[in-house]
Amino acid sequence: MQIETPPTEKRYDKAEGERRGLLIVNTGDGKGKSTAAFGLALRAFGRTHVHHKLVKIYQFMKVPSARFGEHRIFEQLGLPVEGLGDGFSWKSKDLDHSAELARQGWAKARDTILGGAHFMVVLDELTYPLIYGWIPLDDVLTTLQQRPKDVHVVITGRRCPPEIITIADTVTEMTLVKHAFQAGIPAQRGIED
Template sequence: MQIEQPPVDRQRVVPSGERRGLVLVHTGDGKGKSTAAFGLALRAHGRGKPVLIYQFMKVPSARFGEHRVFEQLGVPLIGLGDGFSWKSKDLENSAALALEGWARAEATIRGGEHFLVVLDEIMYPLRYGWVPLDRVLACLRERPSHVHVVLTGRGAPAELIEVADTVTEMGMVKHHYRAGVPAQRGIED
């Protein structure tokens, strides 16, 4: 590792625009997309802002770590799916659930009552064609100006990246699965 000198002068860019709701995309093959979105949800909730989290691939009865803590905090986290496609017994049902889930999420975003809406793992239903990308893009463009939306999942479409204000691509450098270490409760759930 190369040792660096800490910066002593800060170049400050003074924003010239107005504060407004942002579209944030967390994508890529690395870990941390949902976790980062949940961190933003916690930050907003901590400031007293209304937050709603939709999970497109989790079942409504899911009880992972995030469900437990958000329930304790009073932050709604709603499972809209029936699990990841490789676990589904009926992909037509999965597609129907995703489309119904999108209708709920769209109504929430357009309704403007929430400061932050998280659309966790929405990239899967977008990539599979279960949720029409044009409807999502229209909703993001037409949402109330104060509403922030975070979308997560691998393989964000270029059109979504174009609409977004901030895009973070999580890249895998190393992963414990590849060394044969199984998933850990409290880390992956």
């Protein structure tokens, strides 16, 4: 490790642009895509629920009855999380049904985004039904581009389509450096529910 001298002057100028809803993407093979999105949702919820603005989280691969840690705490806080799928593809008994659930889920999410009542809409795991061809990319792109001016959208998942990355305002690629699973350590409750 190299020791650095702390900066004594701000290294950037204050942005002078217009405040507007952002399109934020968390992608890549590293851990933390959904976790980062949930952190943003909590921050937004903590700031906006006082002003009666809404935050909604859709999870495209989780079942509606999922009870992971985030579901339990968000329920207590009054922050809605809605599972739209039937689990990851290797757990599905019928991929045609999984695709139909994804399309139905996208219709709900699209209506929420375009409705304009929400400050933030999180589309957790959206990239999977996109890359499986279950949801048409053109419809997603049109919705994101036509969303009301003040609606923030956060998208998570591996291999985000480049067309979404191109129109996004902020893209973070989580890079896998090391993962406990590679050492044979199973998923830990409360860490990787």
